[in-house]
Each structure stands twice: as C-alpha cells, then as structure tokens.
Amino acid sequence: MLGVFATRGSVDISDLARLQPDSLVRARAEAKLNAFGQTSEQARLAGRAIPAQVAFTHDEMTALLRDWARQEHGFGSLTELQLTFRPRTLTLTGVLHSGGLSFPFRLDIVVSTESSQRTAEITRFQVGEIFAPGFVRSLALALAERTVDAGLPRLPIAIETLVITDGELLVSGVAVP
Numbered sequence: 246m247l248g249v250f251a252t253r254g255s256v257d258i259s260d261l262a263r264l265q266p267d268s269l270v271r272a273r274a275e276a277k278l279n280a281f282g283q284t285s286e287q288a289r290l291a292g293r294a295i296p297a298q299v300a301f302t303h304d305e306m307t308a309l310l311r312d313w314a315r316q317e318h319g320f321g322s323l324t325e326l327q328l329t330f331r332p333r334t335l336t337l338t339g340v341l342h343s344g345g346l347s348f349p350f351r352l353d354i355v356v357s358t359e360s361s362q363r364t365a366e367i368t369r370f371q372v373g374e375i376f377a378p379g380f381v382r383s384l385a386l387a388l389a390e391r392t393v394d395a396g397l398p399r400l401p402i403a404i405e406t407l408v409i410t411d412g413e414l415l416v417s418g419v420a421v422p
Contacts, residue, residue: 254374256351258338261329262412266308274305285401285420294419297402301414303330314339330409333357334368341372348372354386358407361418365390 281299288295301309306328314323321343329336333355341348353369367386370377377385405418 254349256338256349256371256373258327258351261327261331261336261338262303264304264307264327264329266304266311270302270304271308274301274309277301277305278309281402281420288401288420289422292422294403294421296417297420298415298417300416303328303412303414306330306414330412330414332411333409335409335414356407356409358404361403361405363390363404363407 277299281297284295284297288297307326310328311326314326316322321341323339323341326339327337329338335354335356337350337352337354339350341350349372351369351371352367354365354367356363356365358364365386367377367382370382370385401420402416403418403421404416406416408415
C-alpha cells in the first residue's frame, strides 16, 4: 500500500531554483575536480597534508551527478536529479526508477562543518506523497554518518570547514596523502 502513495503525486520543488546545467557548466566542474585531484596527488607524492579548498555551485554539482545518476545501479536509476544549495541546506530531488516503478523524491539536509566538527540533520525526506517521520530521518542520517565515518566513500580531504550558501558549497581543509 505504501508503494502506491510513494509512486503517486509529485514532490513540491517550487521553492527551489530550476537548474539546467549545460556542457560548459560540466566542464567547469570537471576542471575544479581535476585541480583538486592534482592537489591530492601532490599530497600523496609529498607524503604530507596540503591545504585545499574547493567551491562548487549547485549547477556544477548537478551536472556532475546527473550522468552518474542516469546509469543503472543496484537500486535502479535516477532522472531529473538536482542538487540545490540554500543557506546551510542541501536539497536533493529527482525521480528514482526501480522495479518498473518511478518514485519522485526530495531530501533536505541541514549540514555544516566548523573546526572539523560535523553537524547534520535531515529536515525532510519525502517519496511521492509519503513524508518520513522524524525517527526514520534520524535512522537514515545515522546510517549515512556511519558509512562516512567508516571511510566509504573515502575522500582525500580532511574537511575542516563546509559551508553551504545560496547556490554554493565551499569545502576547505587539507588534502591528505
């Protein structure tokens, strides 16, 4: 019965910017990733941490994620994927295609890192017409944090500061060997 409500209706995204990143935006995002990759490689070769900072607009992050999302994964594929940045809030929206069904979703996460101390809270987790209650949002966040803390995925940066502003994500820290 929940599947019916999860596939019905739409997710309200009227409060979010509509992103349509093009190939130029994707190229700019890839250039930033490559520059960070070079810093990371320098840290590895030098055997020491090197200060690093990277900033992405929500258009750039959306461009990077869309190609990956369209591919078939164990859970299905994602279309209409969009990552929007509002002050302190990261919002991920799209449509999950799995088992022959389509599930529109929205995930709002308030997140920041200051002085290497991470804070995060899922404030909205919606699939179709179903809104996840607080305890489900807390469990999903705990699972995500344990995954990150376990090192999956392992990012080659020790994040000291993560700031989300209107349209931009700024990460600073040190590239680790």
